[in-house]
Amino acid sequence: MAVLKDILYGVALEHVVGSTDVEVTAVHFDSRKVAEGSLFVAIKGTVSDGHLFIKTAIDKGAKVIVCDTLPNAFEDSIIYVKVADAGKALGIMAANFYQQPSKKIKLVGITGTNGKTTVATLLYKLFRELGFKVGLISTVENQINDKIIPSTHTTPDPIALNILLNDMVILGCDYCFMEVSSHAIAQHRIEGLTFTGGIFTNITHDHLDFHLTFDNYIKAKKAFFDGLNKSAFALTNTDDKNGMVMLQNTAAHKKTYGLKTLADFKAKIIENQFSGLHLDIDNQEVYFKLVGSFNASNLLAVYGAALLLDQDKTKVLTILSKLNGAEGRFDYIISPNGIIGIVDYAHTPDAIENVLSTVDNIRSKTETVITIIGCGGDRDKTKRPLMAQTACDWSDKVILTSDNPRTENPEQIIKEMQVGVSPVNQKKVLSITDRKEAIRTACHLAKPGDIILIAGKGHEKYQEVNGVRTHFDDKEILADCFIQLGSN
Ligand SMILES: CC(=O)N[C@H]1[C@@H](OP(=O)(O)OP(=O)(O)OC[C@H]2O[C@@H](n3ccc(=O)[nH]c3=O)[C@H](O)[C@@H]2O)O[C@H](CO)[C@@H](O)[C@@H]1O[C@H](C)C(=O)N[C@@H](C)C(=O)N[C@H](CCC(=O)O)C(=O)O
Ligand SMILES: Nc1ncnc2c1ncn2[C@@H]1O[C@H](COP(=O)(O)OP(=O)(O)OP(=O)(O)O)[C@@H](O)[C@H]1O
């Protein structure tokens, strides 16, 4: 329960019909969730337009309507508020309704095409081990201390986000580490939040279906840093060519990390093996369990952020060296006959190149590398041929298969991937629509010592076909195939 004028604090109002001195029971942007006494925010979406549901919301008991465009006729005793941008207003109102939880916790946001989950999860685990109460908002799961709350998005909607943050505050959390996706920034899901720090990992090809141009995608990520206040830190990756662009207009204090460039936090890779990384990090040699140069970059971001949050260098490195990464990120198992199977969430051309070049660096070159890869439906189509091409460039054999086809025809997605297979690579490519069958085939083709990479779905425990999700787990299927190989 809160008073409307308090909920509207900080919102750019254009016109108000009725009194703002009324109590509101809840804030909703989905008419299907509206109950008696609610405030309904009408938002223009990508599929539909919330303005079409104003009438339904009123019928279900909404007494306040916040919208970009006022309806032609007003209903008695309903309060109408016209705002400049209903999406932005929702973020601000959600924060007000839940009494600004982000101001009562040290909230650190991580953005970038790849590495968000890894960095956020490592920070969560590190700060737990340092003895703090901590929250995590991530693609894999949300956490409040040890309690797991399933996640629906990488960055939840403003209502879910503020409820989560408020629960973290109630349960005494000192910190929250959250992923900030470019969709969330563009759709103002993080509007109204106060961040203690922001971290940029990298920006490469993804989500052009939504942002349309790479330039827009950069601008969306940069807007997160533009919105930080001067008491926050903004930590960027100088190895990424757009790393400094992110900080151009931020009021926050600027800090940098890099493996290849001059930076406030520096590291060098001494060794990169299947068993882990050996790094020189700020002039101290440390072993880590994570694999791959991209993880050296992620670890450095975590280390830099921890120091910016005033933690002790030696304690941080001691704990970090013992941590595993996030589920489904370079997650590998070895079959009884010595086949190495890696499950990884690489779903962009850059991530695939990073994972496969890591494999290439640490293999002995006598073994065969088999990559199983698909592309998600209803997502950026332009990355499809590029992902197939990158997989072919770095593998001896590639099986093109389905990821989450969602509402698209899986065969058509595979056809669009095949466009990226050059004539010389045709002979190394098989197409098997059924992902389970694709994994089984790879296991039968592999000889002891060979490496199988299953890319794209990582931790996901489902496959979405025609809008229906059924249980599907790459790692479980791989483990089953390995057991069967062992018993043959
Ligand atoms: C493309 C996109 O981001 N869509 C998100 C968006 O939905 P939308 O704009 O399509 O909404 P819409 O269906 O057009 O509806 C418009 C408005 O009408 C309302 N409505 C609709 C129907 C009705 O009966 N009544 C009603 O009031 C809706 O609640 C909404 O407010 O807003 C919804 C509420 O916040 C999100 O759930 C939804 O995420 C969809 C499910 C999604 O798949 N999003 C992905 C792309 C996404 O956000 N991914 C990023 C990670 C990307 C990364 O890897 O970096 C993430 O943060 O998860
Ligand atoms: N710093 C990095 N640079 C490039 N690729 C990376 C990096 N970190 C991880 N990857 C690759 O990207 C994949 C996804 O990593 P992660 O889940 O941490 O990223 P994310 O940004 O959270 O992705 P999403 O946008 O889907 O939430 C990993 O499985 C790995 O293949």
Ligand SMILES: N[C@H](CCC[C@H](N)C(=O)O)C(=O)O
């Ligand atoms: N957060 C990413 C995840 C992609 C994972 C891949 N398995 C897919 O379904 O496309 C997205 O929503 O684009």
Ligand SMILES: [Mg+2]
């Ligand atoms: Mg993520």
